[in-house]
Amino acid sequence: MNIAAQATTHHGIREAIRARIVGGEWDLGELIPGEAEFAAQYSCSRSTVNRALQALAHEGIVERKRKGGTRVRPLQLPQARLRIPIIREEVQSAGQTYSHRIMRRERQLPPGDVAQRMHLPDDHELIHLQTLHLAGGEPFAFERRWVDPVTVPDFEEADLTAISANEWLIRMVPFSRGEASLLAVSADAELAQMLKVAPGEALFTMERTTWFEERSVTFTRLHYAPGYRLNFSL
Amino acid sequence: MNIAAQATTHHGIREAIRARIVGGEWDLGELIPGEAEFAAQYSCSRSTVNRALQALAHEGIVERKRKGGTRVRPLQLPQARLRIPIIREEVQSAGQTYSHRIMRRERQLPPGDVAQRMHLPDDHELIHLQTLHLAGGEPFAFERRWVDPVTVPDFEEADLTAISANEWLIRMVPFSRGEASLLAVSADAELAQMLKVAPGEALFTMERTTWFEERSVTFTRLHYAPGYRLNFSL
DNA sequence: GAGTGGTCTAGACCACGGT
DNA sequence: CCGTGGTCTAGACCACTCA
Known part of the structure; x- marks a missing residue:
């Protein structure tokens, strides 16, 4: 069984060592040979081994320290790359037609927890937007979004019928950093009505x-209709 | 404002280009200069630029093609690294004491959906294990797990009182590929009782x-007590 | 102090894929 | 065809950290 054609490419050597x-x-936790040793074993240069081991370190398979050498990571923490989906693409890639409806759009004081998550004072007015995302005409997800008009002054006049707020913001605001949480909530009356x-x-x-x-640019709370799964591979 | 000390390291150049x-x-979608051009701009070797651009490509910021050059990725999809938590560490890092109780352990035919997810025929017997994970004596998560005794013959006699099944498997079956899904479910009678x-x-x-x-090694379905959030940064 | 990884360089060859 | 990225090499210097 031939898992990886090796050759002396850093790919090949990475897979061989893996x-x-x-x-x-x-x-687990044991020291593995040094770069020079591997280079000799695979008859390649130390740089190549270095790249291979750095890749494994990046994946969390090994841990490296100067002078300390490279060791197998004691607890293999499964780490996955999670793609934050763009709803439109998510719907379309399932073969459904995507559309969205803006249910509400107004300037108002945010609830305390929202202000807190955006690190804003309680008296800072935000633009509040509620959007229903549909797949084939059926509710797919309901989004409550707050946008800081100070950071994004153009947002208030943006035309959000053709393009959703999410994609508008991605396009207009160079994204820098963000935090995200995943959780489960029970549908309240409004959510139940929106998502049917x-x-x-x-x-x-x-x-x-x-x-x-x-x-702070924006805070969003996105509720998916029942049956939704966020899939990824380890 | 000094975002990144640059120098001519591939880190520095990566951040500069970013x-x-x-x-x-x-x-978006536009062609950016070639490696040689950047090398001249930053007075470094092409290899260094190559590493920097490869890193950006790996992050999904740019797309590269031989002869096609490097271009800014059309849709900046936020991509996050999600650490799959190990429950014990998760509880302990919150300052709580961790413990677990095995509620059930038996050999049986799995439900159809489980067999399907493990790509096994319906008549293949599995070990079924139910574990309650506690934080400070209170229910934290409830786990139903199926393990294939053909792939992991030692599992049936494993002592799971000191070490949880999850950690036992990680230790004995060092590396594996996997798929994962996140979703929300309503507590059924058994879950409600277990998690109180x-x-x-x-x-x-x-x-x-x-x-x-x-x-297939194992399939697990892990239900967290209400209030749980999986946090990560973008 | 000495060993290990981290990095850079300059040059070289190759493979892919648009023109 | 030929330009672009992908990779390798050999040698070199540096920085961290353990003994």
Whole structure:
């Protein structure tokens, strides 16, 4: 069984070393050979081995320290790259037609928890936007979004019929940093009505705060209709 | 404001180029200079630029093609690294004491959906394990797990009182590929009793299937007590 | 102090893929 | 065809950190 064509490419060497680690050649936490040693074993230069080992370190398979050498990571923490989906693409890639309806759009004081997550004082007015995302005409997700008009002054006049707020912001505001949470909530009366489900239904929910150079841009709380799954691979 | 000490390290050059992309020097989808050009601009070797651009490509900021050059990725998809938490560490890092109780352990035919997710025939017996994870004596998460005894023959006699099944498997089946899903479910009667919540409560749930060389190892469905959030940064 | 990883360089060859 | 990125090499210097 031929897992990876190797050759002396850093890819090949990375996979070869990975296979040896997986195969149990070294115990968890144990020191593995140095770069020079591997270079000799695979008849390649130390740089190539360096790249291979750096990649494994980046994946969390090994831990490296100067002078300390490279060791197999004691607890293999599974780490995954999670793609934050863009709703339109998500719907369309499932073969459904995407549309959205703006249910509400107004300037108002945010609830305390929202102000807190955006690191803003309680008396700072925000633009509040409620959007229903539809897949094939059926509710797919309901979004409550708050946008700071100080950071994004153009947002108030933006035309959001053709392009959703999410994509508008991505396009106009160079994104810098953000925090996100995933959780489950029970549908309240408004959510139940919007998504056409029974009150109390369990809804998969994503909260996101994004920042541009220490200024809060937007906070969104996105509730998916029941049945939704966020899939990824380990 | 000094965002990144640069120098001519690939880090520094990566951040410098990132800043120029974020700053809007090139449009979305536009071709940016070639490696040689950047090397001249930053007075460094092409290899260094190559590493920097490869890193940006790995992050999804740019797209590269031989002969096609490097271009700014049309849709900046926020991509995050999600650490799949190990429950014990998660509890302990919150300052609580961790413990677990095995509620059930038996060999049986799995439900159809479980067999399907593990790519197994319906008549393949699995070990079924139910574990309650506690934080400070209170229910924290409830886990239903199925393990394939063909792939992991030692599991049936494993002592799971000191070490949880999750950690036992990580230790004995060092590396594996897997798929995972996140979703929200309503507590059924059994879940409600286990987690001491009202039936119908929304529970944040993670499903995971892991594989070792084309053989299914285990499938788990993990339900967190209400209030749980999975946090990460973008 | 000495060993290990981290990095840079300059030159070289190759593979892919638009023109 | 030929320009672009992908990679390798050999040698070199540096920085961290353990003994």
